[in-house]
Amino acid sequence: MTPLPDAPIQVDSWLSGDEERTLANDVLDGLTKPFKELAPKHFYDARGSELFEQICEQPEYYPTRTELAILRDRATEIVERTGAGELLELGAGASDKARVLLDAMRAAGTLRRYIPLDVSQSVVEAAARTLVDDYPGMAVHGVVGDFERHLAHVPPADGGVGGNRIVALLGGTIGNFPPGTRRGVLAKIAGLLGPEDRLVLGTDLVKDPQVIEAAYNDAAGVTAEFNRNLLHVLNRELDADFQPDAFEHVAFYDRRHEWVEMRLRATRACSVLIGDLDLRVEFAAGEELRTEISAKFTAERVAADLEAAGLELDAWFTDEAQLFGASLARVPAAAAG
Numbered sequence: 001m002t003p004l005p006d007a008p009i010q011v012d013s014w015l016s017g018d019e020e021r022t023l024a025n026d027v028l029d030g031l032t033k034p035f036k037e038l039a040p041k042h043f044y045d046a047r048g049s050e051l052f053e054q055i056c057e058q059p060e061y062y063p064t065r066t067e068l069a070i071l072r073d074r075a076t077e078i079v080e081r082t083g084a085g086e087l088l089e090l091g092a093g094a095s096d097k098a099r100v101l102l103d104a105m106r107a108a109g110t111l112r113r114y115i116p117l118d119v120s121q122s123v124v125e126a127a128a129r130t131l132v133d134d135y136p137g138m139a140v141h142g143v144v145g146d147f148e149r150h151l152a153h154v155p156p157a158d159g160g161v162g163g164n165r166i167v168a169l170l171g172g173t174i175g176n177f178p179p180g181t182r183r184g185v186l187a188k189i190a191g192l193l194g195p196e197d198r199l200v201l202g203t204d205l206v207k208d209p210q211v212i213e214a215a216y217n218d219a220a221g222v223t224a225e226f227n228r229n230l231l232h233v234l235n236r237e238l239d240a241d242f243q244p245d246a247f248e249h250v251a252f253y254d255r256r257h258e259w260v261e262m263r264l265r266a267t268r269a270c271s272v273l274i275g276d277l278d279l280r281v282e283f284a285a286g287e288e289l290r291t292e293i294s295a296k297f298t299a300e301r302v303a304a305d306l307e308a309a310g311l312e313l314d315a316w317f318t319d320e321a322q323l324f325g326a327s328l329a330r331v332p333a334a335a336a337g
């Protein structure tokens with residue numbers, strides 16, 4: 001637990017020694033599969049988080065600006081529906097979208113606390129320091145952790161007036177999980193919701209594949225650098241000897257599954273030693289390592305996933321061009337008892 005000086009801020013970190021082992025185990029599983037793959041959460045060290053913020057500013061990357069616009073249009077309504085005074089944001093990143101919801105809570109007179117949770121310590125600490133200054137009187141309780149493993153450590157809602165909570169999972173992050181796992185993650189998140197709380201879920205939508213593919217292949221090459229950052233993480237954290245320049249960025253839309261795949265393709269045969277695991281991994285020339293899927297949704301797919309996770313769709317918001325969707329979900333009244 002790290003109290004930051006002179007402010008109503010607390011940051012708890014649940015990623016310590018055991019986190020290295022999680023990365024190690026994921027690498028051991030992922031790089032010994034017949035088709036190599038790693039989970040996208042490992043992109044996000046401080047550099048990875050910085051690169052993601054740069055991706056969000058690329059002209060081809062429509063999701064961030066579109067989701068922000070939807071939230072700006074709907075924040076007042078979202079806050080009115082919950083009376084919430086607290087925002088718990090999972091995979092918070094730079095917290096830019098949180099500001100829109102926090103502004104609406106401030107305008108409604110309910111704002112009390114913001115809880116950003118992210119695997120990236122740098123973003124949680126930066127968000128905590130900045131937001132506590134920008135929202136006088138609001139407490140910030142940051143959680144450095146993995147929302148697949150550490151939701152039990154999220155501080156409970158403190159009840160009372162404005163005690164209802166909005167839980168947000170934005171940026172299409174839920175699409176990074178394959179369909180079954182995705183429903184499991186949503187079910188765990190559902191366990192955080194009280195009867196009046198709402199989940200705000202941001203999902204990128206199925207659309208013209210060219211628009212989608214351009215977003216993941218920006219002309220400036222930022223997404224390519226973000227993708228290769230994973231290899232730098234492995235070199236640093238697990239004493240691996242990847243040569244990141246020997247891998248090229250690949251991103252394409254899989255029309256059958258309706259998701260984007262990001263991969264790293266070995267441009268020549270290479271033999272990589274993961275020192276900490278005493279593991280040697282061979283890549284044939286042209287062999288690919290899958291680093292991310294990013295599922296695209298329809299309103300029906302979101303509703304089905306929510307239902308499978310024990311939630312019900314309460315409201316569906318989208319932009320005029322139907323590029324991105326934001327849903328409000330709740331625990332069904334019967335289940336909330």
Ligand SMILES: C[S@@+](CC[C@H](N)C(=O)[O-])C[C@H]1O[C@@H](n2cnc3c(N)ncnc32)[C@H](O)[C@@H]1O
Nearest residue numbers: 041044091092093118119120145146147170171
């Ligand atoms: C696609 S970015 C979205 C960032 C921000 N919410 C936005 O909408 O722009 C995903 C964020 O979730 C975080 N993240 C990914 N997997 C996570 C996990 N399992 N637990 C906690 N944070 C995670 C990353 O560090 C990153 O900040």
